[in-house]
Amino acid sequence: MRSILQTLALVPLALAPLFGGGMILEIGNAKANPAALAKQGVILARLTACQSPAKGVWAATVEGLVAGKRQTLPLKVDNLAEPGVWSISRAWPNEGKWVVPLVASHPEYGDHTSSLVVGVTGDSFDWARVQRFNGKPPSADDLAGISAK
Numbered sequence: 090m091r092s093i094l095q096t097l098a099l100v101p102l103a104l105a106p107l108f109g110g111g112m113i114l115e116i117g118n119a120k121a122n123p124a125a126l127a128k129q130g131v132i133l134a135r136l137t138a139c140q141s142p143a144k145g146v147w148a149a150t151v152e153g154l155v156a157g158k159r160q161t162l163p164l165k166v167d168n169l170a171e172p173g174v175w176s177i178s179r180a181w182p183n184e185g186k187w188v189v190p191l192v193a194s195h196p197e198y199g200d201h202t203s204s205l206v207v208g209v210t211g212d213s214f215d216w217a218r219v220q221r222f223n224g225k226p227p228s229a230d231d232l233a234g235i236s237a238k
Contacts, residue, residue, distance in 0.1 A: 112138045112145075114193045114203040116219070119176055128167045130176030131212050136193045136203070142173025148192040149177055151209070152232050155185030164189065183211055188218065188235050192226045202226055206235050 115137060119130035136145040149164040165178040181187045189207045194200075204226050208218025220227075220235055227235075 125176035128176045131179040132177040134175045136173045151181045153185045153187040
């Protein structure tokens with residue numbers, strides 16, 4: 090009986106690696122990072138992953154509504170010296186309402202993604218218009234709802 094109880098006590102430890110780990114996308118102001126500023130960064134993005142955050146893969150665009158017409162522009166994403174940290178440069182004009190959907194994936198996490206949509210105005214982002222999407226990229230409807238705010 091005692092050996093059965095000891096074995097059962099070890100089961101949670103054996104299962105812990107199955108639930109451990111994770112991948113979280115974080116953003117910050119590029120003005121706080123000299124390396125990001127040197128690359129004309131506006132948004133600083135960090136991928137926190139248990140295993141090799143530098144292996145993260147990014148998709149970054151800017152979606153906007155200018156004079157009633159939707160526009161999508163590509164964004165420049167530069168690796169910084171710190172593993173898992175990237176600088177995102179501005180590519181949007183001053184007019185219109187813009188959001189930056191950031192989608193990060195990692196080869197060791199399969200189809201799982203970590204995504205943020207960041208509302209931007211000029212060279213700054215609006216914390217009130219930041220929305221997180223874990224496990225899936227934001228849809229076109231998600232982007233339209235955030236950009237309308």
